[in-house]
Amino acid sequence: MVVTITSRAFNQDAAGAKRAASQGPVFITDRGRPAHVLLSIEDYRRLLGQERSIADLLALSGVEDLDLPLIQPSELARAADLS
Template sequence: MVSSREFNRDVSAVKRAAASGPVIITDHGRPSHVLLSFADYQRLTGTAGSLGDAFVLEEEIDFEPLRPRDSLREVDL
């Protein structure tokens, strides 16, 4: 276990520690996050592909960002 303060102080050391197993990060003495290697993540989730494959959605999502009316302005050239 490592505190969030220790994590912020030496991220590289915590990443090295995560290479040999999950590292629990605490916040105010309570477990709040777990840092693990990507290989461990893949093993846990069953996503044995590339990093890009891990973010591919199963279905398409229609997305049209809304623009506030204030953002429509004339261009002054």
């Protein structure tokens, strides 16, 4: 779950922003534009690559149009030659 709050709302309720960050990134805007992101330590470590899975990588924004060179199953296995 992604949450967006204003800088003013963050200043007035930092505890609420921290609670929201436990569920997903909290984008903090300044004059209507994203300026900062508040993350849980687990999410931060995942971004650093300390705990990355393919699901984590695919969940990152900006990867929607990424072309992945996928290997076809036929390239992985061949029939055994038992002769």
